[in-house]
Amino acid sequence: MCICNENLPIPLEQLSDETLCVRAVAGDRLAEETLVTRYNRFVRTCARPFFLAGGDSEDLTQEGMVGLIKAVREYDASKEASFRTFAEICIRSRLYSVLRAAARDKHKALNQSVSLDTPEFDSNSYTSGTNNLAQRNPEDFLIDREHTAALLSGVRKQLSEFEAKILGYYLDGLSCREIAETVGKPPKSVDNAVQRIRRKVAQQLLSGDLSGS
Numbered sequence: 255m256c257i258c259n260e261n262l263p264i265p266l267e268q269l270s271d272e273t274l275c276v277r278a279v280a281g282d283r284l285a286e287e288t289l290v291t292r293y294n295r296f297v298r299t300c301a302r303p304f305f306l307a308g309g310d311s312e313d314l315t316q317e318g319m320v321g322l323i324k325a326v327r328e329y330d331a332s333k334e335a336s337f338r339t340f341a342e343i344c345i346r347s348r349l350y351s352v353l354r355a356a357a358r359d360k361h362k363a364l365n366q367s368v369s370l371d372t373p374e375f376d377s378n379s380y381t382s383g384t385n386n387l388a389q390r391n392p393e394d395f396l397i398d399r400e401h402t403a404a405l406l407s408g409v410r411k412q413l414s415e416f417e418a419k420i421l422g423y424y425l426d427g428l429s430c431r432e433i434a435e436t437v438g439k440p441p442k443s444v445d446n447a448v449q450r451i452r453r454k455v456a457q458q459l460l461s462g463d464l465s466g467s
Contacts, residue, residue, distance in 0.1 A: 271337035275329045286326055293322055293341060299427035300345045304353075306424075306448075306455050314349060321348030412454045420447040 266274065266288040274292075277285035301314040325344035329337050410418055416437075423433045430448065434441040 271341075272329075272331050275326055275337055276331070278326050286323075289326055290319070290322060294319075295427040296338075296341070297322055297345055297427075298429075299425065300342065301349060302425050302427065304349060306452050307459060314352065317348050317352045318345045321345035324348070409451070409455055409458050412458070413451065417447050417451055420444055421451055424448060424451075 266285055269277075269285075269288075271289060271292070274285045274289045278289060297318040298315055301311070301318045304314050305311040321344040322341055325337070325341040328344070329340050333340075410421070413421060419437060420433060423436060428436070430441050430444045434444045437444070
């Protein structure tokens with residue numbers, strides 16, 4: 255017979271994103287840490303395309319985390335959007351801001367970055383109380399959806415079977431060690447494959463040929 259105690263607190267890991275946000279805003283640091291941990295891989299997923307196109311992986315991930323924290327502290331549950339949708343907007347907006355800043359300083363590599371994935375959100379689907387999200391111009395740094403699909407298709411045509419597999423896992427946000435465990439290869443082999451993919455992406459971008467033919 256199962257004896258259930260309804261007075262026992264629900265573990266933070268089992269709470270919804272929205273509930274954790276409410277607690278975090280109220281000052282519950284553990285709730286905020288739980289949400290940040292939950293979205294760690296998602297932040298990497300958002301940052302990875304920019305890294306492949308020339309950015310610095312660690313810097314971009316850190317900037318993405320800044321965007322995530324902003325989302326946690328500014329999410330408004332009364333709006334018709336899930337926390338995940340708002341978080342993605344904040345994370346990507348932070349990454350776009352880094353690119354704008356890079357255009358004005360010596361870090362030219364980031365300025366050459368473009369997003370290789372198709373955003374899952376519509377920029378008009380969520381309106382927060384802050385103007386900086388509404389005024390951002392991601393089109394300054396993103397190619398349109400058709401070109402994005404063409405670029406990905408073109409790059410994949412230049413990849414070996416192993417590199418194509420690695421690219422898929424990498425864009426999903428897995429670390430090199432996690433990918434290595436998944437494919438049964440040494441982490442160094444995975445890292446080398448990622449570097450080869452970066453070179454091929456750079457060549458594709460420099461050539462301006464999105465067809466890969």
